[in-house]
Amino acid sequence: MRIFVFNLVLACATGCAPVLRGPLDSACPEAAAATLDHGYALLQQVLQDESSVTLIFGLKEASESLETLVRNIGDAAATGERAIRQMATLPPAIEWNSTGLPLIEVSTRHHIANQQAAGLLLAGDSFELRLLLTQQKACDYISALAITIAAADVNAERSAMLTDLAHAFASFDVELRTMVEVVQKRASP
Numbered sequence: 001m002r003i004f005v006f007n008l009v010l011a012c013a014t015g016c017a018p019v020l021r022g023p024l025d026s027a028c029p030e031a032a033a034a035t036l037d038h039g040y041a042l043l044q045q046v047l048q049d050e051s052s053v054t055l056i057f058g059l060k061e062a063s064e065s066l067e068t069l070v071r072n073i074g075d076a077a078a079t080g081e082r083a084i085r086q087m088a089t090l091p092p093a094i095e096w097n098s099t100g101l102p103l104i105e106v107s108t109r110h111h112i113a114n115q116q117a118a119g120l121l122l123a124g125d126s127f128e129l130r131l132l133l134t135q136q137k138a139c140d141y142i143s144a145l146a147i148t149i150a151a152a153d154v155n156a157e158r159s160a161m162l163t164d165l166a167h168a169f170a171s172f173d174v175e176l177r178t179m180v181e182v183v184q185k186r187a188s189p
């Protein structure tokens with residue numbers, strides 16, 4: 001509840017940006033299909049990345065509760081990616097061979113990912129906090145992306161699956177934020 005209130009206050013303070021609230025414009029079906037495909041490509045990419053985050057535990061140690069949560073997030077990401085792949089041929093079929101992002105955006109995202117990976121690998125005492133923060137950002141993004149695609153997709157079965165996925169990752173986000181508070185309190189003198 002606190003997070004909802006914070007997000008509401010933040011949105012009101014900074015102005016509310018428009019968000020997609022329904023299916024894409026059917027007046028231009030090619031553009032609508034490409035936009036939906038790009039959204040699924042982005043979601044597939046981030047789910048794939050999240051499903052492999054647990055590999056870091058081969059090199060770094062975290063508390064049992066954090067490792068369990070990150071493994072649950074990875075499992076949910078892998079399950080979500082499989083569900084999307086299984087539903088890709090339902091009408092309208094999804095092609096996710098391109099995110100539609102310009103080269104500059106793709107390069108920027110790779111730069112950020114490389115910095116975060118290096119930061120995690122080189123982190124000493126701050127490893128858990130850094131991992132929590134990167135996971136929180138990813139879960140927040142997955143939730144927002146899934147709910148946006150769900151609103152745009154006219155396929156009710158995929159839309160329902162995406163809504164469930166969004167809620168699952170929103171729940172992970174809440175858990176992660178709570179753990180961030182705990183870690184920060186432990187670190188404070």
